Amino acid sequence: MNIPVNLPLTRKLSTFVALSKAELALLDHLHQRNRFFSAGRDMVHQGQSGQAAYVLMSGWVCSYKLQPDGTRQIVDFQIPGDFLGLRSVLLRTSDHSFEPIVDIEAAEVLTEDLLEAFAQTPRLATAILWAASRDEAMVVEHLVGIGRRDAVVRIAHFLLELGSRLALVGLGDTKGYDCPLTQYHLADALGLSAVHVNRVLRQLREAGLVTFREGHVRFHDLDRLVKLADFDPAYLDHAGPLLK
Amino acid sequence: MNIPVNLPLTRKLSTFVALSKAELALLDHLHQRNRFFSAGRDMVHQGQSGQAAYVLMSGWVCSYKLQPDGTRQIVDFQIPGDFLGLRSVLLRTSDHSFEPIVDIEAAEVLTEDLLEAFAQTPRLATAILWAASRDEAMVVEHLVGIGRRDAVVRIAHFLLELGSRLALVGLGDTKGYDCPLTQYHLADALGLSAVHVNRVLRQLREAGLVTFREGHVRFHDLDRLVKLADFDPAYLDHAGPLLK
DNA sequence: CCTGCCGACTGCTTCATGTCAGTCATGCAT
């Protein structure tokens, strides 16, 4: 067996269950056709149906909902190793849109292949269901954040969560990570105005906690940041890769 | 075949797929033991695991998360016919707590029975998965509401959504519905303070739109309320029982 | 009968965020 094609996904699932060589191979065969999408051009529009599912190989995507008044709410970001549109395929409900934030590469996953893999190896099925349920838990956590945390804590928490997710797939560590999001993305995700996001980022920077600049997030004082944000990575994984 | 035991659930699923007599019978056999829980006493605590799933027969429940600072965020309310803890059983993750709002009756659903039913009738499985995905869509919609709607619209939207859900199981109509929630429940669900909920409810009442009082919600001008809230029931069901 | 609690309700003050209206630097197309 060679190195798996989709390192991020394999790595993510492996932290949850140890997968055998056969299972890893199966995971590999799951994604055949690789497709490319350009930044800023919607992959799936709200209300559209009959879409394929993907595993994100490289790049970032956001899933969002548009409001009648023109504002948008970003529900979640997808990073390499994340599934994209899994629910909409299994349950044919696609109630939000997906937009690549940078140019991306995504491996198409055929529904039948997925179901077959499920039937063949329960362990792999478990792992994938775990990933799906983690995504849901993240949405819930996101809801809590918007409802009950003020802007500073919300942003701090968000940056830590992202870091934790990225660390899990080898794209970040306790020092920081690359992050192509604009302050508008943060605003739309966190229910704030871009202006206020800017102010809060400055506060965090001046407090010597974290810097978000030029596509890079750098942690200056992780411990204090974690304490400020009340960050508990338990809902993301049982290890907590960002915090040892 | 007699009248199904759990009328609300049957009614809800039937609006999505027409179920055969055999499927209805199977649905009936799914819930055997009925259990009772008292208002205010947690059924499931945060972090607990190995719990059973239930179908709510009567009464209301809320699922919520507690913050380290003591505030809580209600993620969702369950009304008769809703599943309770389905995810935590299937995926063993129970990351929030459940609290009965009034005394409730809930039918225990055994995991094996559920899986067997799934295997036997794909149509029933589809219906149940639809219900689960609808719950998820509601959480997302909830997220959008808290992130991008102001208090008036948020509350109006919430009351309409609840009405729509209740109408689906025969517990409400275009006139209104019974609702045991306190203003504190609304506040915790909508990310507001109870005081502000009170003020906004007054506004809505004085504008002649809707009254929330003494455990009863009464719509005075449904059309204007729907317009104010930008309410689109499409994500709840394909018919939209509240709006004809 | 009092006492205490809870939920609904209100006025006043404070503060967190949003809105408006810009500047500045960068990159890209012409």
Add this chain to the structure above:
DNA sequence: ATGCATGACTGACATGAAGCAGTCGGCAGG
């Protein structure tokens, strides 16, 4: 060069919502 995006950043001002500090009525318990 010029023009025109876009993203980061800022100050002044407006406002929605929170916090505080109550009142009031209903209801359960001693």
